[in-house]
Amino acid sequence: MRSIAASDITVAVAAAIMEMHFQIRPDVKAALQTALEQEGSPLGRQALELLLQNAQMASAGVLPLCQDTGLTILFVDIGQEVAVEGSLEEALQTGVRQATVKSRLRHSVSADPLKRMNTGDNTPAVIHYQVVPGKAFRVQIMAKGGGCENASTQAMLLPSAGEAGVADFVVNSVRLNAATACPPVIIGVGLGGSFDTAPLLAKKALLRTIGESAADPGLSKLEKEILARINRLGIGPQGWGGSITALSVAIEAAPCHIASLPVAVNVDCHSHRVAEVKL
Amino acid sequence: MSSVWLTLPLDSAAVQNLRIGEWVNLSGPLYTARDAALQRIHDLLLEGKQPPIDLKGRCIYFVGPTPPAPGESVGSAGPTTSRRMEPFLPLLLDAGVSGVIGKGPLSGHIVAEFQRRGVLYLSAAGGAGAYYGSKIYGAAVAAYEDLGPEAVYSIKVENFPAVVAVDLKGGDLFEEGPKAYRKE
Missing domain, CATH: 3.30.360 (Dihydrodipicolinate Reductase; domain 2)
Known part of the structure; x- marks a missing residue:
C-alpha cells in the first residue's frame, strides 16, 4: 500500500x-487569441480584447x-x-x-x-x-460558474436519432442558452451511459485540453461538425453577434441501454477554471 | 473603440440618442443587486412597502463581487446574468429604475417594457471580473449586509465600459447583433 x-x-x-482563479490556462488564452484573429465582428473582437486584458489583470494575483x-x-x-x-x-x-x-x-x-x-x-x-x-x-x-451551468441541458433521445439527432440537440441547446453563459463558451457533451451518468460524462469532457479531439475518429469528426455549426449561429462573444460562439466541443461516450440514447450538454464559460493535482 | 461618455444618474436626453452596439463609458453612482436582494426588494414592493434604497432614477448593476483585498472596497465585479432578474424587473421599473447593467439577453416582453418606459439596458462583458473590479470605487453596503456577496452595495464607477443592449428606438442587440453572422 x-x-x-x-x-x-x-x-x-x-x-x-x-x-x-488568477492564472488563465494557456490553452484557453491561446484559444481566445485565435478567436480574436478569426472573429469577424468588431464588437466581438473588442469583447475578446477586453477578456484578454482581464486575464492579464487577474494574473497579478489580487482580483x-x-x-x-x-x-x-x-x-x-x-x-x-x-x-x-x-x-x-x-x-x-x-x-x-x-x-x-x-x-x-x-x-x-x-x-x-x-x-x-x-x-x-x-x-x-x-x-x-x-x-x-x-x-x-x-x-x-x-x-x-452558475451562469454557464444554468445553460446546460439533457435529453433522452431515441436510438434512431443517431449522430444527426445528437448534433441537432447540442446545436439547439447552444442556440437557446449560450448567450447567457458568457460566450465564447466551451461545450462538453456526454453521450450514452444512463440518465444520471450522461451529464457526468459531459462535465468530464470539459476537463479535456481545449482543441484536443476525442480519441475515437467518429466522435472527433462529430465534435468538429458540431463546433462548426455552433459558430455559424452568429451569437458571438458575449452574445453581441459574431463568428466565434464556442472555443471547443468535446464529447465523451459510454455504453448505454439498447433502448436509449442519453445526451447531455454541459456548458463552461471562457474563464474555464480547471486544474489538476497529482500526488 | 469610440465611446459615449455617460454620467450617472442617467440624463434622459443623453439616453435618447444611444443606439444598440454603441460603447458607453459610465461614471457615477450605482447600486449593485442580484437574486437574493432583488427578491427581498421585490417582495417589499409587492406589499406596497418602501425598499431600503430609493430606486427612483437610479441604475442597478447586477453583480455579486468577490471580497476586497486589504485597503480596497471591492474585489472582482463583473456582471451576472440579467435574465435571472426578470421576475423582479417589472416592479423595479415601477419604482423608477432608469437603467440596468448585466450580461446576456432579456426576454422580448421585458425588452418591450424597457422601451415603453425609456429604460436603458447595458451589457457589460461577462467574465471580466478583474477588469470591472478595477473600475469601481467606494463600495459600501447599502442594504441587506447579511446576504454577503448578494448584499446591495452603493458603488461609484469610473470609465466603466458597457455596450448598449436595448435602446429606446426598439433595438435589441441580442436580436440584431447575431443576424449578420448567422449562417445556420
Whole structure:
C-alpha cells in the first residue's frame, strides 16, 4: 500500500484552486487569441480584447478572473493500493475552504436549494470518486460558474436519432442558452451511459485540453461538425453577434441501454477554471 | 473603440440618442443587486412597502463581487446574468429604475417594457471580473449586509465600459447583433 497524508491533499488542492482563479490556462488564452484573429465582428473582437486584458489583470494575483468563483467540482481518481491517512473527504473540503479564505473567493454556495442560506466558505464541493488500479492519486478540479451551468441541458433521445439527432440537440441547446453563459463558451457533451451518468460524462469532457479531439475518429469528426455549426449561429462573444460562439466541443461516450440514447450538454464559460493535482 | 461618455444618474436626453452596439463609458453612482436582494426588494414592493434604497432614477448593476483585498472596497465585479432578474424587473421599473447593467439577453416582453418606459439596458462583458473590479470605487453596503456577496452595495464607477443592449428606438442587440453572422 502507498500512504498519502490527508494534510498533503489539502495543501495541494488549496494551492491549485488559488492558482486557477488568477492564472488563465494557456490553452484557453491561446484559444481566445485565435478567436480574436478569426472573429469577424468588431464588437466581438473588442469583447475578446477586453477578456484578454482581464486575464492579464487577474494574473497579478489580487482580483480573480471572474467574480463568480463558482461551485467547486472535484473528480478524484484514487488507486486501490493507496491508503489516505485521515479523512479524504475532509481533506478535500478543507482545501476548498482554505483557498476560499486565502484567495478571497466569493461565497457562492447555498446550503439549501430552496432556503438559499449561504454556506459562507464555498463548501461543500461536489466530489466524484473513482477507484482506479495501482498507486495513483489524482484530483481534477473545476470551478463552475452558475451562469454557464444554468445553460446546460439533457435529453433522452431515441436510438434512431443517431449522430444527426445528437448534433441537432447540442446545436439547439447552444442556440437557446449560450448567450447567457458568457460566450465564447466551451461545450462538453456526454453521450450514452444512463440518465444520471450522461451529464457526468459531459462535465468530464470539459476537463479535456481545449482543441484536443476525442480519441475515437467518429466522435472527433462529430465534435468538429458540431463546433462548426455552433459558430455559424452568429451569437458571438458575449452574445453581441459574431463568428466565434464556442472555443471547443468535446464529447465523451459510454455504453448505454439498447433502448436509449442519453445526451447531455454541459456548458463552461471562457474563464474555464480547471486544474489538476497529482500526488 | 469610440465611446459615449455617460454620467450617472442617467440624463434622459443623453439616453435618447444611444443606439444598440454603441460603447458607453459610465461614471457615477450605482447600486449593485442580484437574486437574493432583488427578491427581498421585490417582495417589499409587492406589499406596497418602501425598499431600503430609493430606486427612483437610479441604475442597478447586477453583480455579486468577490471580497476586497486589504485597503480596497471591492474585489472582482463583473456582471451576472440579467435574465435571472426578470421576475423582479417589472416592479423595479415601477419604482423608477432608469437603467440596468448585466450580461446576456432579456426576454422580448421585458425588452418591450424597457422601451415603453425609456429604460436603458447595458451589457457589460461577462467574465471580466478583474477588469470591472478595477473600475469601481467606494463600495459600501447599502442594504441587506447579511446576504454577503448578494448584499446591495452603493458603488461609484469610473470609465466603466458597457455596450448598449436595448435602446429606446426598439433595438435589441441580442436580436440584431447575431443576424449578420448567422449562417445556420
